[in-house]
Amino acid sequence: MAELSYLEASKQAIAEEMRRDPMVWALGEDLGRGGVSGQYKGLIDEFGPNRIADTPISEAAIMGAAIGAAMMGTRPVVEMRFSDFALCAIDELVNQAAKARYMFGGQARVPVVVREPVGMRGSAAAQHSQSLEAWYAHIPGLIVILPSTPADNKGLLKAAIRCDDPVVYMEHKGLWALEGEVPDDDDYLVPIGKARKVRQGNDLTIVTWSATVHTAAEAATQLSAQRDIEVDLIDLRTLWPWDVRAVLESVERTGRLLVIHEAVKTGGFGAEIIATIAERGPRLKAPLRRLGAPRVPIPYSPPLEKLMKITPRQIVETAKVQMQA
């Protein structure tokens, strides 16, 4: 174990996978100087400019070229900078990468990892703050991963690189500096599709992912200390495939479910979770509920931006309502 940041953990994952498999390479804007947040800093010294490849500002070509290279058996890590700019390459990802295997009758495999950080961070405003994970979960053929801790950012990124299908890998821009224990093991993999139990409790199930895991953990601590409400907190980690069993097992125990995400609530992945659980029909003690952002582009001004964020207070208040029901 070593104490690493979320950013360092991802860099370790890439370096280990590149050492292990010469077919792994990364491409994107500014990678030679470490990438926009320093996620690739120093990697060019070890792996050279062919495997830590600078690109033009050509998102569509970055994605398209990566898909071609992936079909040829290499394993590209595509750096899109922010999920907002990945929208410039949505045809390549959705019409091409996600469908090639199926459409070509199983002849093609597209083992790309598309790194596209999400989330609000300090007045980044409408075109640099979005959390669009639900879009990708909707697309057959794609895997969708959102790590919340340094250890997961190592283990899940390594698993994503080894995955033979296209993976949309969404780190949170607000977590780069978060520190935590990370296994040194070269083969430390976190299985895709398995949730993590953050906290054990029998009163209320909370399901969330990405940075909101930390907001929910703070709320859960307050609920336990101040109200004797024990939260069963689940970090979903992977949106597709998602761990239905873990959530169902928990809700069957607590009878209460709250799903929380930073993304817009309307049409968000919370709706899918709530609907799936409702269909399974566990015995419930309170209505199934969601917290998410209002359906508003993210504003710049700090007090307005703040209104778009889930707070521990909202979670505590919602939990209290759930417990009274």
Place this chain on the structure above:
Amino acid sequence: MAKAHASHNLDVDRYLSQFREMHRIRAFEMTALQAVDEKLVLGAVHPSVGQEAICVGVCDNLRRDDLLLSTHRGHGHTMAKGASAAAMMRELLGRTGGTNHGKGGSMHIADFDVGMLGANGVVAANISIAAGAAHAIALKGDDRIVACFFGDGAINRGPFLEGLNWAKVYGLPVLFVCEDNRYSATTKTSAMTSGAGAAERARSLGLNAREIDGNDIVRVDEAAREMITEIRADRQPQLLVTSTYRLLGHSGFDRGQYRPDAEVDAQWEHEPIRRCAALLKAAGVRDAVLTSIEQEAKAEMLAALEEAKAAPWPAPEIAYDDVQDVGAEKMEHAPWLS
């Protein structure tokens, strides 16, 4: 590069006014960067320090009702088109009275009253939008034109090809302006760009293209005037490629350490305000006049910052305004939390 201009018949009044405008832009951005350091501005601020001659030389030749589309590095274009620096500063601080009511910030400043249709956070996205704005002008049949600025990095995205082709196919009045400051964030653009550059690419699509020294205010002013006059008359798109240099980091958060100090220091010798000052002095303008213009610009922007600091924060309700007419959500996304 820094070749001195023959100072005979220099239009001193014109270039004194452009000198003043360049200083206002410089002072605005240096003040904004100070506000970033003081955490009064949290969002990204991309300074155009060193590129002011392009902003002023082009926009000074536009009419107020002409249209402008800009980039993430857009303060200079916006000010030169006539937007209020005080309102822009309030926008950067996210306050009431900002150009965008605090919803956009530096990267999305817009002022439709002066024909400024928006800075843009997505590189090259403004190019096809500019073609569309000109398309509307053609449909309406008036004589306005559109100016569209973008960086050297933008020419490697699809909208450059698609937007220029579109403008030429439909015969649309757009002056495209490429500000070649040699860098795309931390990347030397030349290493990632094939061929002879933006001008050749535009010519291959049938556009007239000119390449000039963008740090020479007189060159920019003259080229822009000629091209804008032609475009207004013949309604055909053209491209002006201006060579310049980004003297500061990519944004307020970037110290630009990937560039050798010597390279940057040498470029300060060629920066446009200093060169304009030399021309004006050669034409007989006294030092004291130039210094007082600089000082006035700094005082104006410091006052704008003080005034912005005193401006109130926007009311929470406005976060929910202007999303859409039908179906806009109010604050009821968690109705159980009254």
